[in-house]
Amino acid sequence: MSLAESIFTEFDIQAPITRIFLERLPESKLTWRPHERSMTAGQLAFHLARVPGGVVQAVQQNPVQAPEFAMETQPTSVGEILETFDRSVVTVRKVLLAYNDDSMRETWRLMRGDEELLAIPRMQFLRDIMLNHWYQHRGQFSVYLRMLDVAVPASWGPSADERDPGQGFRWVHRPALVA
Template sequence: MTFIEFFKQQFIEEGATTRKMLSRVPENKWDYKPHEKSMSMKQLTEHLADLPAWISMVIKTDELDFEKPYENPRVSNTKELLAAFEKSYNDGLAALTPGAEALLDKPWTLRSGAKIFSTDPKIDVIRMALSQQIHHRAQLGVYLRLLNIPIPGSYGPSADENNFM
């Protein structure tokens, strides 16, 4: 199995779980924050919906410069949130082609103008992008739990499914 094949398998599996989680987001809780330092539900879910497109960005570019225009998708309801996720997901999935394998050792830089935060091989950044999706999805799970909204299982049933607990 190539790295691209491995990433594609992981991407598909994590995408299915993220899709289930995003479908539970209540539109009347966009401003909800579990803590003053937390992102709002809207900010968190817009970022989460955008993360799959980072796979395509990493494969097709050599950097992300925060001083250049970049915005997460802006949504106003759960239907738009899921549509934004699907667009991002399809962009990321389309980039995971056999030809991308040859690019994985090339450097990719995260910067804000002259300030460089990191320069890593694209293979490491793709792994980080997948991990970010999992990380922010877990954050969303906390938000939903605190709002008493049933959480779908990620790697097996959740406490809200199938009389698990």
């Protein structure tokens, strides 16, 4: 298995799980936020939707200029979030598997003007930001759902909302998204 296939396999398992989280956001709670300095539920969901495709597109350039980090866009509907997520998944599928092992090991650079901010293997950036950063925000989003009294989906194992009390622990595995 190539390095890109390895990352893609993990992504392909996690993408449908993330979509389930996004589908649970009530349309009426898009502008809700747990704290004045927090993103709204819609902004956080939109960030979850955009991260994979945006990251995999960014690493196509080397070096790349660091983006200006501003507050995420406020979506107008859950449908907009899900459409963005679906496009993001398609982008990952198109771009990620095109990388060979040499390009995954290549030092990838993030710049601000002429200043180098980061120089790491492309594969590490994809794992750190496209996957780990994404999971961190999915965990954050699960807290938003809990605070909104929305059933939190299972991710790595059963959630308190989807556990069958008489069955004990059962591993949860979601099927991959349909291509």
